[in-house]
Amino acid sequence: MERCGALLDEGRLWDQSRELGQRLQALEAEAHDLAGQVFNLGSPKQLGEVLFEKLQIPVLKKTPKGAPSTAEDVLQELALDYPLPRLLLEHRSLSKLKGTYTDKLPGLINSETGRIHTSYHQAVTATGRLSSSAPNLQNIPIRTEEGRRIRQAFVPPEGYQIVAADYSQIELRIMAHLSEDPGLLAAFRDEIDVHSATAAEVFGVTLDDVSGDQRRKAKAINFGLIYGMSAFGLARQLHLDRGEAQRYIDVYFDRYPGVREYMDRTRALAHEQGYVETLFGRRLYLPEINAKNKMRQQAAERTAINAPMQGTAADIIKRAMLSVDRWLDEGQVEAKMIMQVHDELVLEVKTSALDAVCEELCSHMSAAAELAVPLVVEAGRGANWDEAH
């Protein structure tokens, strides 16, 4: 596919790189103080010696190869009792931003186009999504404030704005469509916040009485289901005991019986056929679905649950991209489609055309598939990619 991409405000990224460099140095100095020795925070070997030998911090989890894990969730846990893990987490996230984005992106600006370009690949992923590389523009930070500053460097040309339009809860809507569960269908048809709706069902309260914590748990349940998560996984994520997590799941399936039936059906079909399909019939073969090794078999079952939803979402946005492309090709509006991020399309739009483009863009995306529930699209606009959200 032709190399796509955006304009970049490289000055902003240089400034941020310098600032991050200073903060990282300060964090390193603090870490050396706490450890009582100088060491490389990025070296698993040196870090392990400091954390688990010198400071005698407990090993909560091991890596597949048997070394003590220092993964983020482990450090979060340890940060409650020890100061160094907290520092390490901050250092990790800042060095990720600097090393992957603020240091690297400015050097990738194409001298002819003045833009940063990526390659989208159509035949890489198992589920039918696109992938993006050199550089990957589908993992530009957004979840933290410091990360959003990087996204703010993605800017439109003079006289244009960035428009970002994304599907709202597309995978859960697809689950509602495929499972035909009455409760889930009703929630989406009534445009109720789906995580709150789930919370109300699972915790037996009215929609208005759903607490923030209940919604957070329901959200974890909803996402967990899409990924085929077990009670064990849910318990670990929500810090519950297994029994309680299992009760949440049981109540969920009790309230949304169609979802349970759909998942059972999908698993059974995968075992029978050796593949699963998206709504449009694209297949994913699962060679390990009947493997002797139960662990591999269960992994294949999780894939079987997830692939129809992730894959159907991928099919839908591809249809939308074709439809948007045909529309823009007519040349009636001054707008360019510049990026795709799985459930989101990013355009550069002439300021005078903003209202019209946003409206028609949403129409094309919403109409890309006819489901039993509305395909809601949310579009934003702004002077950079962050503002457009």
Add this chain to the structure above:
DNA sequence: AGGTTAAGCGCG
């Protein structure tokens, strides 16, 4: 010097 793997982490 150059390639590969493991661990970790950015995104949906």
Add this chain to the structure above:
DNA sequence: AAAGCGCGCTTAACCT
């Protein structure tokens, strides 16, 4: 023993 899907990039550590 593992227990949540799909990607790509970076660094350290190890290998040829």
